[in-house]
Amino acid sequence: xxxxxxxxxxxxxxxxxxxxxxxxxxxxxxxxxxxxxxxxxxxxxxxxxxxxxxxxxxxxxxxxxxxxxxxxxxxxxxxxxxxxxxxxxxxxxxxxxxxxxxxxxxxxxxxxxxxxxxxxxxxxxxxxxxxxxxxxxxxxxxxxxxxxxxxxxxxxxxxxxxxxxxxxxxxxxxxxxxxxxxxxxxxxxxxxxxxxxxxxxxxxxxxxxxxxxxxxxxxxxxxxxxxxxxxxxxxxxxxxxxxxxxxxxxxxxxxxxxxxxxxxxxxxxxxxxxxxxxxxxxxxxxxxxxxxxxxxxxxxxxxxxxxxxxxxxxxxxxxxxxxxxxxxxxxxxxxxxxxxxxxxxxxxxxxxxxxxxxxxxxxxxxxxxxxxxxxxxxxxxxxxxxxxxxxxxxxxxxxxxxxxxxxxxxxxxxxxxxxxxx
Numbered sequence: 001x002x003x004x005x006x007x008x009x010x011x012x013x014x015x016x017x018x019x020x021x022x023x024x025x026x027x028x029x030x031x032x033x034x035x036x037x038x039x040x041x042x043x044x045x046x047x048x049x050x051x052x053x054x055x056x057x058x059x060x061x062x063x064x065x066x067x068x069x070x071x072x073x074x075x076x077x078x079x080x081x082x083x084x085x086x087x088x089x090x091x092x093x094x095x096x097x098x099x100x101x102x103x104x105x106x107x108x109x110x111x112x113x114x115x116x117x118x119x120x121x122x123x124x125x126x127x128x129x130x131x132x133x134x135x136x137x138x139x140x141x142x143x144x145x146x147x148x149x150x151x152x153x154x155x156x157x158x159x160x161x162x163x164x165x166x167x168x169x170x171x172x173x174x175x176x177x178x179x180x181x182x183x184x185x186x187x188x189x190x191x192x193x194x195x196x197x198x199x200x201x202x203x204x205x206x207x208x209x210x211x212x213x214x215x216x217x218x219x220x221x222x223x224x225x226x227x228x229x230x231x232x233x234x235x236x237x238x239x240x241x242x243x244x245x246x247x248x249x250x251x252x253x254x255x256x257x258x259x260x261x262x263x264x265x266x267x268x269x270x271x272x273x274x275x276x277x278x279x280x281x282x283x284x285x286x287x288x289x290x291x292x293x294x295x296x297x298x299x300x301x302x303x304x305x306x307x308x309x310x311x312x313x314x315x316x317x318x319x320x321x322x323x324x325x326x327x328x329x330x331x332x333x334x335x336x337x338x339x340x341x342x343x344x345x346x347x348x349x350x351x352x353x354x355x356x357x358x359x360x361x362x363x364x365x366x367x368x369x370x371x372x373x374x375x376x377x378x379x380x381x382x383x384x385x386x387x388x389x390x391x392x393x394x395x396x397x398x399x400x401x402x403x404x405x406x407x408x409x410x411x412x413x414x415x416x417x418x419x420x421x422x
Contacts, residue, residue, distance in 0.1 A: 119295075
């Protein structure tokens with residue numbers, strides 16, 4: 001698979017390359033159509049990821065607009081779509097719980113500078129050497145963790161206290177709260193997920209997520225269903241992005257959030273380059289991984305300044321962009337503009353969206369995120385199985401960063417052992 005190594009030394013955005021090669025009206029039309037397709041996917045997903053992360057839905061839209069535009073404008077891939085990603089839900093939620101929204105914005109801000117520095121120092125290549133079983137293990141671990149985090153909204157459960165972050169205490173509290181389940185919320189959430197799965201099978205070109213969320217919102221409003229909505233929980237979304245403002249920065253605050261920023265940086269680099277490699281495999285192109293990491297860093301700095309959550313390359317939206325016929329980074333930039341247009345024109349409509357419908361969307365995301373077939377295949381070899389299970393288990397029990405570090409350490413130990421035996 002192309003990995004971008006032939007052009008890894010170039011710090012030139014792909015947009016500049018495309019424009020220098022010649023960009024015509026035909027490509028522009030294709031890019032606009034692809035952008036609209038991706039924006040339709042990104043709208044409900046960005047809000048769902050933000051809500052699941054413990055912040056208001058507009059912060060996910062800010063990240064899609066500001067971060068998504070800059071990732072495409074400055075990035076090293078022709079097709080990469082940037083925005084909020086499911087892989088960050090656990091990290092963002094934990095950071096908000098511990099440091100508040102100001103601490104989160106500072107964390108995203110610092111991680112953006114770290115990503116930029118990694119790219120400028122040409123360290124992007126190192127990310128590519130993370131062992132495959134580690135990648136599969138933490139991806140599946142994230143999927144399970146996100147799924148567990150959606151059970152409360154999916155069933156409309158009323159918890160006796162703040163929902164715990166660790167998986168096992170979370171499941172215990174959710175189990176104890178089962179008597180409070182809301183049949184209406186459960187029907188909306190499961191129905192939304194079921195409709196998305198059905199449309200993907202029967203009409204894969206239709207925007208299943210948007211259709212499901214729209215129908216769920218209409219049903220909840222028309223039949224006066226007793227379900228919590230974005231409006232009842234968060235109020236009306238703002239019509240546009242806020243004015244730029246630097247996060248509150250102090251020496252003590254920076255030291256406090258630094259470990260979280262390191263986690264954001266690691267996951268952001270891994271997810272972005274994985275997404276760029278997927279795009280390479282689908283198109284035969286080569287991305288410039290150091291330029292891509294620099295762009296991701298700048299996008300995160302800007303997202304934090306405008307009040308958005310973390311930004312990274314998104315595999316599903318990037319693949320949708322390619323399948324929709326995108327020609328250049330213009331499609332990613334235009335997708336961000338389409339999302340902004342929604343905020344300017346139709347933001348009040350988001351108030352009717354049930355939280356259980358967004359939970360249903362993320363159930364589908366979890367199912368698609370988990371590399372189930374690859375997980376089972378890796379179990380056939382004891383070395384890859386050991387690394388996979390260690391990463392997966394520690395991601396669930398401890399946290400994502402610990403799982404990745406432990407998995408990489410175990411993979412390195414096994415490689416050294418094999419070399420010594422040989």
